[in-house]
Amino acid sequence: MALxxxxxxxxxxxxxxxxxxxxxxNEGHIGMYVCGPTVYSNVHLGNCRTFISFDLIFxxxxxxxxxxxxxxxxxxxxxxxNDADSGEDRIAKKARLxxxxxxxxxxxxxxxFHNTLQKFxxxxxxxxxxxxxxxxxxxxxxxxxxxxxxxxEVNGSVYFDVLKFNKNHDYGKLSGRSLEDMIANTRELAAQxxxxxxxxxxxxxKAEPQHIMRWPSPWSDGFxxxxxxxxxxxxxxxxxxxxxxxxxxxxxxxxxxxEIAQGEASTGRNPVxxxxxxxMLTLNGQKMAKSTGNNILPNEIFSGENDNLSKGFEPSVAxxxxxxxxxxxxxxxxxxxLLASEKGFNRLMDAYRYSSQLPVSATSSFSVxxxxxxxxxxxxxxxxxxxxxxxxxxxxKFIVGVKEGNEQITTEDKELLHNTMHxxxxxxxxxxxxxxxxxxNSEKLSGTVELLIKLRAKARNNKDFATSDQIxxxxxxxxxxxxxxxEGTVFTLEN
RNA sequence: GGCAUCGUGGCCGAGUGGCUAGGCAGAGCUCUGCAAAAGCUCGUACAGCGGUUCGAAUCCGCUCGAUGCCUCCA
Numbered sequence: 001m002a003l004x005x006x007x008x009x010x011x012x013x014x015x016x017x018x019x020x021x022x023x024x025x026n027e028g029h030i031g032m033y034v035c036g037p038t039v040y041s042n043v044h045l046g047n048c049r050t051f052i053s054f055d056l057i058f059x060x061x062x063x064x065x066x067x068x069x070x071x072x073x074x075x076x077x078x079x080x081x082n083d084a085d086s087g088e089d090r091i092a093k094k095a096r097l098x099x100x101x102x103x104x105x106x107x108x109x110x111x112x113f114h115n116t117l118q119k120f121x122x123x124x125x126x127x128x129x130x131x132x133x134x135x136x137x138x139x140x141x142x143x144x145x146x147x148x149x150x151x152x153e154v155n156g157s158v159y160f161d162v163l164k165f166n167k168n169h170d171y172g173k174l175s176g177r178s179l180e181d182m183i184a185n186t187r188e189l190a191a192q193x194x195x196x197x198x199x200x201x202x203x204x205x206k207a208e209p210q211h212i213m214r215w216p217s218p219w220s221d222g223f224x225x226x227x228x229x230x231x232x233x234x235x236x237x238x239x240x241x242x243x244x245x246x247x248x249x250x251x252x253x254x255x256x257x258x259e260i261a262q263g264e265a266s267t268g269r270n271p272v273x274x275x276x277x278x279x280m281l282t283l284n285g286q287k288m289a290k291s292t293g294n295n296i297l298p299n300e301i302f303s304g305e306n307d308n309l310s311k312g313f314e315p316s317v318a319x320x321x322x323x324x325x326x327x328x329x330x331x332x333x334x335x336x337x338l339l340a341s342e343k344g345f346n347r348l349m350d351a352y353r354y355s356s357q358l359p360v361s362a363t364s365s366f367s368v369x370x371x372x373x374x375x376x377x378x379x380x381x382x383x384x385x386x387x388x389x390x391x392x393x394x395x396x397k398f399i400v401g402v403k404e405g406n407e408q409i410t411t412e413d414k415e416l417l418h419n420t421m422h423x424x425x426x427x428x429x430x431x432x433x434x435x436x437x438x439x440x441n442s443e444k445l446s447g448t449v450e451l452l453i454k455l456r457a458k459a460r461n462n463k464d465f466a467t468s469d470q471i472x473x474x475x476x477x478x479x480x481x482x483x484x485x486x487e488g489t490v491f492t493l494e495n
Numbered sequence: 496g497g498c499a500u501c502g503u504g505g506c507c508g509a510g511u512g513g514c515u516a517g518g519c520a521g522a523g524c525u526c527u528g529c530a531a532a533a534g535c536u537c538g539u540a541c542a543g544c545g546g547u548u549c550g551a552a553u554c555c556g557c558u559c560g561a562u563g564c565c566u567c568c569a
Contacts, residue, residue, distance in 0.1 A: 037569070050569035079567055090567070175564075177498055185497045185565075226567080248569030253498085255568090279500090280563070289568060324518070325508060330501075330562065337507045340519035347518085386509050390517035404534060465528060472531085483532040492532090 002028065002065030009064070012328060012382045014252065014275040015174055019382055022274065024243045030061055030068040031238035033272075035230055035247035035255070036128070038075040039109035040090045043116050044295035045318070045333065046281040046288030050248045052319055053278040053327035055122040055430055057246070060379050062123075063428050071237045072125040074113075076106040076132050078213055079226045080205070089223075092212045102213050106132075116298045119315040121430045127237050131229035135215045138224040138232045141266055142203045142217075150265035154194035156206030156220025160261060162199040169264050171199075174275060175253035201258050203228055227258035234271065235263070245272040249279050250287075281322070282332045283308070296333065310335050313342060316432045320345045323385040323429055344393075349433055351396040352425055354403060355418040361408035366398045368413040372420045379428065388424060395421060449480060453489045456482070 010019045024030050034054045037047055054072075061068045078089030095102040114124075131138075142158055145151045150165050151158050162171055166179045182199055202225035207214040214221045234242065240263070247256065256275065263271030280287045288295040296306055304312030321341035325331040371394060378387035395417060401407030409417065425431050452471050459467040472482050479494035 035569075038567080043569085047569045053569090172498090175498075177565080181497060182565075249500090249563065250568055253564055254566095278569070280569075282562075285562075287563070287568090291568065321507090328500095329508080332507080334507080336519080340507060342519095344518045384509080386517075390509070393517055400534075406535090460528075463528075469529080476531085481531075484527070484530095485533060486526080490532090 004028070004064040004066055007064060007376050007380050009380045010382055011274060011276065013273075014277045015272075020274070024066070025241065025273065028065075028067055030066045030244065031242035032058070032061075032068060032070050032244040032246065033230070033234040033238055033242065034070070034072045034125070034245075035251055036072040036074050037109075037113055038079060038090065039106050039113060040078070040094045041109060041290050042297055043109075043113050044288055044290060044297055045301065046283075046295060047248075048116065048120060048298055049281040049322050049331065050278040051117055051122055052120055052322055052430075054246050054276075055117075055120075056323065056327070056385060056428070057276070057383055058123060058125075059428050059430055060383060063423065069127065069238065070125040071127045071129065071234060073229060073233050074106075074110055074128060074130045075229065076103075076110070076130045077135075077223055077229070078102070089211060089213055095212070119298065119302070120319050121316065121432050123430070129233045129237065131224065131233075132213075134229060134232055134236070135224065137236055138228050139204075139217050141228065141232050141235075141262070142224075144266045145203060145262065148265055150261075151203055152196065153219055156222060157194055157202060158204040158219055158225075159195050159200040160203055160225075160258070160265070161196065162201070162261065163197055165261055165265055169261070171261055172257060174257050174260060177253065177257075201225060201227060201254065203262075227255055227262060230255070231259050231262040231266070231271070234259075235267070240267040240269050241271060241273070243272075244274045244276060246276040246278065249277045252277055278327045279330050282330055285332060288333075301338075308333075308335055310339070313338055314432075314434045316434050317342045317345050320348075320389075320429070320431055324389055326382075326384060326386055328382070345431070348389075348392060348396055348425070349431075351399045352418075352421050352433075355395075355399050355414070355421055358399065358402045358409055358414050358417075360411045360414055362410065364409045364413045365401075365407045366409065366413075368409075368417045368420070371395060371398075372416065375420065375424050385429065388429070392421065392424060449475070449491050453482065453491070457489070 009022045011022050012019050032054075034051075036051075037043055051072075054070075058068065058070050076091065078091035078093075080089060089102075091102045091105050094105045098105065142151065145160065146153070146158065149161075151160050162179065165171055171179050172182070179199060183197070204217055204219055204222055204224060206220035206222040211223070213223055215223060234245065245256070245259075260271065263269070282288065283294055283296060286292075286294050296308060298315070298318075300306035300309065301313050301318050302315060304310070317338065321338050322331065324341060324344075371391065374391050375388055378384045378391055381387070398407055398409075399417075402409050426433075452475065456468045456471040459465070459471070475482060475491070481492050481494070483490050483492065
């Protein structure tokens, strides 16, 4: 029996502002769409957090036995930098600055995006469609919206008529805004365009002569509006109505609001059942953003080459750090927080590794099955990874207790404990065991260090502490730390 | 200015009407030739002011503060 039949999952629906019991349209199947990146520069850590959040969600659904189709787009058609007609396309601008083709920009940063997410151990989505690969479908959708009377053409551009749409629909229901308030608070901008009113948004834009990325359409040589691709591609691959739509918090308005409008205008149906929004990663209390330069690149985390960092960190440590906060909370990035996570991460991994070799007893002093369900309870409560991690640390404490002889575990429970930890640490949280220990190192290195450990033990037996301390201190200077325990000495390597 | 979210112990960060979050740091102890490591024990916090309640960090109101969105943004 599939696990999802035994577990009741609740998720926080941004549309209603409440945690709701999750019920997919088709039992056992899930369609999930997540807004992907605009590939005109390297992904920064804030972008990664969103995709790690949805990777956690994707992984948990898979773990529960759902058959899930996860669609995440690549925005490779440039969005305009501002709303005025003279605005420049971001990708075209980057191409101009780097003196290359726009699609070279797209290719370069798409590859970077994939490489980076792979380092964080994100699973690839089921389908990763591109905006430029769906120009035809976007034109078709514009035609439908025009036919239904929710859009108008002006000078080769097509705009969505928000005022008209709002007469029979609720524009603003996702972000909690009312159109009246928006109109009341509109600051009149000098360079207003062909729009009938400022809340309208482009479905198709006529390209200025210098605009490189352009396609023919019934209205003009131009390019699709920024919100349309997600509507079109989610509909194409998941249907007119699907289960989950996710994305960064900053996309809630206007992007997702516009998607709802486009979907309802073209199909008459509310496209999405559950809206999930991942919150921002901040740096120095401010949102990380490409445009402001307030950001950290993943490679800087790995190498430590950034003024905010004292050292480099493994991708899994950064991932663990992010998963210690709920995906809906703002998380502030800092070196000290990352250092704390690294220690906790290592302790968790040490305990996991040891869990397979625990000494067994006739009884258990800890209810492993009850603990296992609490792991599920945590994830069932809107993917509460911090609670899951806290629960895993209960097991860590217990494992240490068994090791020290203060707790007991049966053979059966030991297997259940080890397997459950494996499932949650690796399959659900998506962490990688990158901790460097003597088990992972080359035989030559570990053989050498073992030899030094023996020599040191011999020196200590002879009370030759000068020699023993020399071995210990010089190894430490090389980044090899000796740890004396009851059962002898082990070592760890600094990474 | 409008809309929204949030304000938790030294730091990060859960929870949410009565019951220990967790991690890191710190303190004491054990172990140790010394140290490190490891283990054990320890914190009574919820912005401020009112209100509801037998009882509120948790609900309501106000004040203050922070952040996000309102223009592209994960």
